[in-house]
Amino acid sequence: MIIKGVCIILSFYFLGMGMSHLIGGIVPGSVCGMLLLFVALCLRIVHPDSVRSVARALTQNMAVLFVPAGVGIMAQYEAIARNWVGIITITLVSTVFVLLSTGATAQYLNRCFKNKTTNTRK
Amino acid sequence: MKEIISSTPAMLLLVVGSYYLGTMLYRRLRSAWVHPVAVGMILTLIALLVLDIDYPTFQAGTAFLDFLLGPTVVALGYLLYEQIEHLRGREITIFIATAVGGLIGIASVILLGHLFGLDSILIASLQPKSATMPIALPLSARWGGLPSITAIVVFITGIIGSLIGPWLLDKCGITHPIARGLALGSASHGIGTSRAIELGALEGAVSGLAIGLTGVAISLLLPLVEWMM
Numbered sequence: 001m002i003i004k005g006v007c008i009i010l011s012f013y014f015l016g017m018g019m020s021h022l023i024g025g026i027v028p029g030s031v032c033g034m035l036l037l038f039v040a041l042c043l044r045i046v047h048p049d050s051v052r053s054v055a056r057a058l059t060q061n062m063a064v065l066f067v068p069a070g071v072g073i074m075a076q077y078e079a080i081a082r083n084w085v086g087i088i089t090i091t092l093v094s095t096v097f098v099l100l101s102t103g104a105t106a107q108y109l110n111r112c113f114k115n116k117t118t119n120t121r122k
Numbered sequence: 123m124k125e126i127i128s129s130t131p132a133m134l135l136l137v138v139g140s141y142y143l144g145t146m147l148y149r150r151l152r153s154a155w156v157h158p159v160a161v162g163m164i165l166t167l168i169a170l171l172v173l174d175i176d177y178p179t180f181q182a183g184t185a186f187l188d189f190l191l192g193p194t195v196v197a198l199g200y201l202l203y204e205q206i207e208h209l210r211g212r213e214i215t216i217f218i219a220t221a222v223g224g225l226i227g228i229a230s231v232i233l234l235g236h237l238f239g240l241d242s243i244l245i246a247s248l249q250p251k252s253a254t255m256p257i258a259l260p261l262s263a264r265w266g267g268l269p270s271i272t273a274i275v276v277f278i279t280g281i282i283g284s285l286i287g288p289w290l291l292d293k294c295g296i297t298h299p300i301a302r303g304l305a306l307g308s309a310s311h312g313i314g315t316s317r318a319i320e321l322g323a324l325e326g327a328v329s330g331l332a333i334g335l336t337g338v339a340i341s342l343l344l345p346l347v348e349w350m351m
Contacts, residue, residue, distance in 0.1 A: 009193050009197055027342065027345070028261065030194075035338065037196055037199030037203075042203060055201065056200075058190070063312070065191050065256065066277070067140065067162040068184040069191075069255070069259055070163040071166050071270075072269065072273065074270075076270050076271055079243070080274065083240055085238075087240075087275065088278070089234070090230075090235060090248060091251060094227055094230040094231050094251070094252075095227075095282045095283050095310065096290065098227040098305075098309040099287055099290055099291065099306070099310075100296070100305070102223030102332075103302060104296060105218060106215055106304045107296050107297075107301035109218060113214075
């Protein structure tokens with residue numbers, strides 16, 4: 001039942017907007033809604049079957065939604081043209097930092113936890 | 123005639139049709155350089171210029187697609203739930219690693235931005251670049267950036283990570299599948315995840331989880347950063 005799933009997703013979006021408003025808008029309503037839906041699924045307030053089809057339809061096709069946002073450079077062409085060297089360099093360097101810091105942290109923690117479990121087994 | 127060409131169905135068809143042509147081209151060529159989003163954007167831009175339709179008209183016609191970004195983020199909550207079920211027992215590693223990645227991403231943009239003399243609008247536009255697009259766009263708007271610049275930067279971040287990510291991780295001795303998947307998903311959201319899926323099933327699953335978590339981490343870290351500055 002698609003309509004049920006749509007109602008649940010919209011309800012959580014609405015609740016998320018409310019929550020975002022209560023905390024002064026520091027976290028977007030959609031992100032609050034995502035967290036609320038996640039919690040509701042974990043606590044079995046919402047059954048996963050009821051949102052699965054709608055959630056998959058939205059997330060599997062979301063790339064098409066990025067096209068209008070990107071077309072907006074039409075209006076901001078100058079800001080990008082003036083600073084493109086900085087923008088590209090920062091994006092490249094920062095992406096390398098994120099790749100390495102996340103990867104190294106995860107690998108380190110994995111090794112720690114593995115040692116711990118082998119130690120307790122001894 | 124002009125009203126029909128710039129009507130809502132025409133604008134929606136233009137975007138969805140351009141993207142569809144992009145997916146067909148991608149299926150033919152199988153190269154990261156012809157990503158359907160990039161092809162869709164370029165075709166839409168060309169059509170708008172040829173048909174002489176201004177940006178406000180286009181924006182009004184495609185408001186429905188912008189709205190759908192919100193429910194899509196909410197739907198990511200389901201994906202997060204589904205993926206976390208498969209990765210029980212590794213939550214702490216995954217949470218800490220994505221939080222570290224999110225923090226490094228924001229801090230490096232702020233530091234490098236000042237180094238390159240970018241103004242605060244551009245820095246705010248670049249800050250959420252490792253978040254998935256539907257989360258990055260409202261974050262950019264909320265913290266004083268321009269979402270359209272963020273859209274381009276988020277896309278470039280995805281492409282960079284998927285092109286150099288696996289090679290860079292090899293070079294730096296990051297070999298654990300969970301670490302590799304997390305790194306790709308945290309740095310390069312959905313585009314990094316499609317690359318991670320090619321590396322292996324575990325890499326793909328962890329990477330998918332990292333998309334949502336990194337989005338949440340960046341959403342929670344940005345107010346903190348703003349408050350400290």
